[in-house]
Amino acid sequence: MSVSSLFLIVLGLGFIAFVVGQQRAAGYEGDTRLKSLPHHYGFLTAIWSSIPALILLLAWLSFEPVYLQKQIEQSLPVEALNQSEEVLELYMNNIHLAIQNNQAGDDEVVNNAVLHYQRSELHSRSLITALVFVLGLSGIIAGLSRLLFRLHARVSIEKVIKAFLMLCSGVAIVTTVGIVFSVLFEAIRFFEAVSVFDFIFGSSWSPQTSIRVDQVGSSGSFGAVPLFLGTMLISAIALIIAVPVGLMTAIYLSEYASARFRASAKPALEILAGIPTVVYGFFAALTVAPFIREVGESVGLSVASESALAAGIVMGVMIIPFVSSLSDDVISAVPQAMRDGSLGLGATRSETIKQVVIPAALPGIVGGVLLAASRAIGETMIVVMAAGLAANLTVNPLEAVTTVTVQIVTLLTGDQEFDSPKTLAAFALGLMLFISTLVLNVIALHIVRKYREHYE
Amino acid sequence: MNNTEIVKQGLKKRYAREKRFQLYGKLAVLSGFVFLVILLFDITSKAWPAFSVTEILLEIPVDHESLGLSKDSEPNEEALSGINYAGLVKQAIRNVFPEVTKRQQKKLLYRLVSSGAEFEIKQMMGENTDLIGGEPVSVWVKADDDIDTYYKLETVTSRVKGEQVRFIEKLKAEGRIQTSFNIDFFTTSDSREPEQAGIRGALVGSFWTLLVTLLVSLPVGIAAAIYLEEFAPQNKITDFVEININNLAAVPSIVFGLLGLAVFISFFGLPRSAPLVGGLVLSLMTLPTIIISSRAAIKSVPPSLKEAALGLGASHMQTVFHHVLPQAMPGVLTGAIIGMAQALGETAPLLMIGMVAFIVDVPGGIFDSATVLPVQIFLWSDSPERAFTALTAATILVLLAFLTLMNALAIFLRNYFEKKR
Amino acid sequence: MQQGLTSEAGSVAGLNNFEATIGENLIDDAKISVRHADVFYGEKQAIFDTSLDIGRNQVIALIGPSGCGKSTFLRTLNRMNDTIADCRVSGSLTLDGEDIYDKKMDPVLLRARVGMVFQKPNPFPKSIYDNVAYGPRIHGLARSNAELDEIVITSLEKAGLFEEVKDRLTAPGTSLSGGQQQRLCIARTIAVSPEVILMDEPASALDPIATAIIEELIDELRENFTIAIVTHSMQQAARVSQRTAYFHLGHLVEVGETSRIFTNPRHQMTENYITGKFG
Known part of the structure; x- marks a missing residue:
């Protein structure tokens, strides 16, 4: 039975359960033992009928592929399993293809595996169908029993709903755990092949130049220093642009601009934040980079066509609204009394801003800058499109550099063998990226929260 | 000298600084806007050619001989799919340029139209089988993307050869080339050929x-x-x-x-x-x-x-x-x-x-x-x-x-x- | 309603009659003279036709129920209300004969001459030393570091704070207690050597002991400065001031010697206020 019809069965049984439960409760109307309205009992019966079945169905859906894969492996003869990994993988692909097309081939082993697969699938499906029916029906039967009417149905329903709400808020934790585990496991496998030391301190990055496939160590070098340096170079350029411009924008809008100008200028600037990064990437690669190259060449500088400068500038512009809205928040949080104190002494507005407001807002601004830095480090599309792949160890903004995110994309979008160090390296880089942005975020959020509390 | 005078002396400088600071603020706000405008303008100006497409008018021969069909029987689907549509398009182009005889030049000639042109013809024939055997049919077919770019932007690129420029001039003189709204951009999916690609x-x-x-x-x-x-x-x-x-x-x-x-x-x-x-x-x-x-x-x-x-x-x-x-x-x-x-x-x-x-x-x-x-x-x-x-x-x-x-x-x-x- | 009342000539001094200020609101050789001042916030009028002189080297207390406009009046004297977008002031306000609202009068220079201490202590996020040195630095009052040191020390001494903080001048100003912070703010104001100091309920956020110290300080400062103090405490007004002005709903009701106002108020409203019938 197909998955969608299984779901339909669960829903159908649930509906029947609702009707049965409600009718049954309505029959008891006037009975003082009935603590809730009839439809509450209907819902409760429906919950009893469908929730366990649904949970079972979802669990089965997630683990069926794993189970079937195991079955295929078991069906293969020993000599097939003893082949090298590449050949085995090819073999598996053939089997899956045969299953998909439902065609018998001329390979006895493959045919056997297909048959075995189909048998196992049939078994698994029949079992789950039976179980779903049993669970669904037993829910209905439970609903018919007198026991149900001793319960306060509404309270029970609300307990179930509350559990569901709680589960949903737990998704955030599950996601974080999922991220940590998914990058950590693959990264550990990577570090089995390449030492952590070489990865973090090595100065040569060339994962593409595999000399011989069967030797792990020779499938390229994985020194990530050029990547870290490139990431920092581009992020630094971005921050050099975004921090002063964003900060001055925030200062002007919150301290000088009229309320009307502010009301229209702020959303207009926020447009910059709403533009997808791929658009910035396009602009950086096709307009800014050639422009910088031309300008550079007209003054006699040699500029790479994928210079760090182009990507950095455009990334800087992208995070201007980010910096300015964060700074705006913290500047507005500085109490007016502080400004009055300075103005009352005869300071000009700019003196007040530079010497009183900014120092007072500094922790918040620093927090904002850290968040912006984390943004810049994690930004992907602009650098993928405008920064290039050359892992040069340089701090010259006119040369091409590559970044952590660019390499992750490059390593994972080519043809994939999931176990090669080349692919696993992407997860090691992902781990580095996650850790560094996490640290920046945690520090920044902490600083900003402390700052807010200070002036509240 | 009392304090009032000292303060007075410094005022001019301090106000200059104040003005400069405000100017920086204005520049910062302005720079954001300027960038936004440049970005939007740049993208819009790059985008507009994509909304129109260059087409070339060809007379496709549809007599039985050119199609390679026998006159006696009704054309069935198999026969229709066996027609050399690419050849028909080439023939139609040659008819427009009878003076071109050299092999090298012919190749350039064929590259005027999109490689998708034959499919356009195929589809047309499939839908109107009664055209077969009649007079040559006039059809606007899409031009190749390089020709399209050249014609729309009138800029010479290395991808359009001198010969082809002369061909285009002739097409222009005969009113056989035009641009129209690129409806296919919205109705087709990705393709290797830009003139056939859509979103x-x-x-x-x-x-x-x-x-x-x-x-x-x-x-x-x-x-x-x-x-x-x-x-x-x-x-x-x-x-x-x-x-x-x-x-x-x-x-x-x-x-x-x-x-x-x-x-x-x-x-x-x-x-x-x-x-x-x-x-x-x-x-x-x-x-x-x-x-x-x-x-x-x-x-x-x-x-x-x-x-x-x-x-x-x-x-x-x-x-x-x-x-x-x-x-x-x-x-x-x-x-x-x-x-x-x-x-x-x-x-x-x-x-x-x-x-x-x-x-x-x-x-x-x-x-x-x-x-x-x-x-x-x-x-x-x-x-x-x-x-x-x-x-x-x-x-x-x-x-x-x-x-x-x-x-x-x-x-x-x-x-x-x-x-x- | 107000205009209707003012046109009613010769009526007796009674409740809700704001026709004219009672008492000695004008004096000879005033430091600040205010004539027929009106203050508006947008459409709303906050101060009505007020005339008042503030004498040299004396303390004038501005009293009245909250929302009566006494703080607004104080802020018009050094144009602190310039920072409020839709605030308008009309009438004539002069400092030593110079028009405060003249185009030629520079607000920065004016505020250097007319300093201000606020209701809540508001030390800058700087060290104690830098807080006091802030004014002299921005105005360029000290030619050398030694001179600046001297200004800071004398100001702290005058504010009665030096003994308490001399060992920790580099500590942040916010590390001081509330009363000390307010004295730091006074020291900060004194450091610019203003001619007038405006104080907006300077002790309202402080405990009684700190308040007593501040009041003592105000009395000492009178020797060198002209002081206008807004207070909601009548006892405080009685203790520190020589003259007292009573405001009600934006009108200056009565002005006079402090001793006279508190013993023999002439306007019914003043009497009601100081006897605690409202306020």
């Missing part, structure tokens, strides 16, 4: 992906917000959940892509390149946005309303679902739309889960291989042909139009409900 596949892919995102993230997001705002006890676990949500909002999007690859595709074995996986990954990404904005909306519901409902004997749960949530809904929806707009523009995580493949078919559901608008932009921007640049820019405009629409809707919703309140 329909990507649009539909974006639709399926966003549908999954909305269906997953909105209920989960609202439920989480309700729990955290209304039911969560004040304890360490709740704090931890909140810290997690705030951090997730700042985790780079590409890391979510790694999660999707490792968990949804490798572990659960969901299909690569499918809107289902893309939607799930984007749901996890937009979830913090939706939770945070929903919580703010729920918090802004006046407590008096809640107290009134509770006072009438409604349970806490009933109060939340019957009174608080409906009141908070505009705010929740505004947040959801903004989250969806973010998801619509997101590219990096989708690259990780294989939505970068070259896909010609329009996806029919959430399990089919698909691509989305921003990824289509990324793919085309990498293509060397100049015509693809225009297509990329045009796709960007379409994407920006959708984003503008969504944000306008969010603003409208907010204003509408604020007024009503």
Whole structure:
């Protein structure tokens, strides 16, 4: 039975359960033992009928592929399993293809595996169908029993709903755990092949130049220093642009601009934040980079066509609204009394801003800058499109550099063998990226929260 | 000298500094605007050629001899598909340029029209079999993308040879070349040939992906917000959940892509390149946005309303679902739309889960291989042909139009409900 | 309603009659003279036709129920209300005969001459030393570091704070107690050597002991400065001031010697206020 019809069965049984439960409760109307309205009992019966079945169905859906894969492996003869990994993988692909097309081939082993697969699938499906029916029906039967009417149905329903709400808020934790585990496991496998030391301190990055496939160590070098340096170079350029411009924008809008100008200028600037990064990437690669190259060449500088400068500038512009809205928040949080104190002494507005407001807002601004830095480090599309792949160890903004995110994309979008160090390296880089942005975020959020509390 | 005079002396300098500082502020605000205008202008000017397409008028011979069909029998489907349509197109071109005889020149000649022209003819013949045996049919066929670019922009590139320029001049003189609105841009999917490429596949892919995102993230997001705002006890676990949500909002999007690859595709074995996986990954990404904005909306519901409902004997749960949530809904929806707009523009995580493949078919559901608008932009921007640049820019405009629409809707919703309140 | 009342000539001094200020609101050789001042916030009028002189080297207390406009009046004297976008002032206000609202009068220079101490202590996020040195630095009053040191020390001494903080001048100003912070703010104001010091309820956020110290300080400062103090405490007004002005709903009701106002108020409203019938 197909998955969608299984779901339909669960829903159908649930509906029947609702009707049965409600009718049954309505029959008891006037009975003082009935603590809730009839439809509450209907819902409760429906919950009893469908929730366990649904949970079972979802669990089965997630683990069926794993189970079937195991079955295929078991069906293969020993000599097939003893082949090298590449050949085995090819073999598996053939089997899956045969299953998909439902065609018998001329390979006895493959045919056997297909048959075995189909048998196992049939078994698994029949079992789950039976179980779903049993669970669904037993829910209905439970609903018919007198026991149900001793319960306060509404309270029970609300307990179930509350559990569901709680589960949903737990998704955030599950996601974080999922991220940590998914990058950590693959990264550990990577570090089995390449030492952590070489990865973090090595100065040569060339994962593409595999000399011989069967030797792990020779499938390229994985020194990530050029990547870290490139990431920092581009992020630094971005921050050099975004921090002063964003900060001055925030200062002007919150301290000088009229309320009307502010009301229209702020959303207009926020447009910059709403533009997808791929658009910035396009602009950086096709307009800014050639422009910088031309300008550079007209003054006699040699500029790479994928210079760090182009990507950095455009990334800087992208995070201007980010910096300015964060700074705006913290500047507005500085109490007016502080400004009055300075103005009352005869300071000009700019003196007040530079010497009183900014120092007072500094922790918040620093927090904002850290968040912006984390943004810049994690930004992907602009650098993928405008920064290039050359892992040069340089701090010259006119040369091409590559970044952590660019390499992750490059390593994972080519043809994939999931176990090669080349692919696993992407997860090691992902781990580095996650850790560094996490640290920046945690520090920044902490600083900003402390700052807010200070002036509240 | 008393203090007043000392202060007076310094005033001029201090006011100059004040003015300079204000000027920096103005420049900063201005620079943001200037950049925005340059960006939009640059993209629009790059995009406009993509909305028109160059066509060349050819007389396609449809007599039995040219088609290679026998006069006696009715043409059946097999016979029709056996026709050498490419040859027909070539013949038609040669008829326009009878003077061209050299092999080398002929090759250049054939390259005037799009390689898709033969399919246009094939389709036409298939639909109108009664044309067979009649007079040659006049058809506007698409020009090759290089010719198209040359004709529309009138710039000489290395990709258009001198000979071809003369050919075009002749076509122009005979009124055999024109530009018209490029409807195919909206009705076809990706292609290797820019003049045949369109965004329909990507649009539909974006639709399926966003549908999954909305269906997953909105209920989960609202439920989480309700729990955290209304039911969560004040304890360490709740704090931890909140810290997690705030951090997730700042985790780079590409890391979510790694999660999707490792968990949804490798572990659960969901299909690569499918809107289902893309939607799930984007749901996890937009979830913090939706939770945070929903919580703010729920918090802004006046407590008096809640107290009134509770006072009438409604349970806490009933109060939340019957009174608080409906009141908070505009705010929740505004947040959801903004989250969806973010998801619509997101590219990096989708690259990780294989939505970068070259896909010609329009996806029919959430399990089919698909691509989305921003990824289509990324793919085309990498293509060397100049015509693809225009297509990329045009796709960007379409994407920006959708984003503008969504944000306008969010603003409208907010204003509408604020007024009503 | 107000205009209707003013046109009613020769009516007796009674409740809700704001026709004219009672008492000695004008004096000879005033430091600051205000004539027929009106202050508006947008459409709303906050001060009505007020005339008042502030004498040299004396303390004048501005009293009245909250919202009566006494703080607004104080802020018009050094144009602190310039920072409020839709605030308008009309009438004539002069400092030593110079028009405060003249185009030629520079607000920066004016505020250097007319300093201000605020209700809540608002030390800058700087060290104690830098807080006091802030004014002299921005105005360029000290030619050398030694001179600046001297200004800071004398100001702290005058504010009666030096003994308490001399060992920790580099500590942040916010590390001081509330009363000390307020004295730091006074020291900060004195450091610029203003001619007039405006104080807006300087002790309202402080405990009684700190308040007593501040009041003592105000009395000492009178030797060198002209002081206008807004207070909601009548006892404080009685203790520190020589003259007292009573404001009600934006109108200056009565002005006179402090001893006279508190013993023999002539306007019914003043009497009601100081006897605690409202306020």
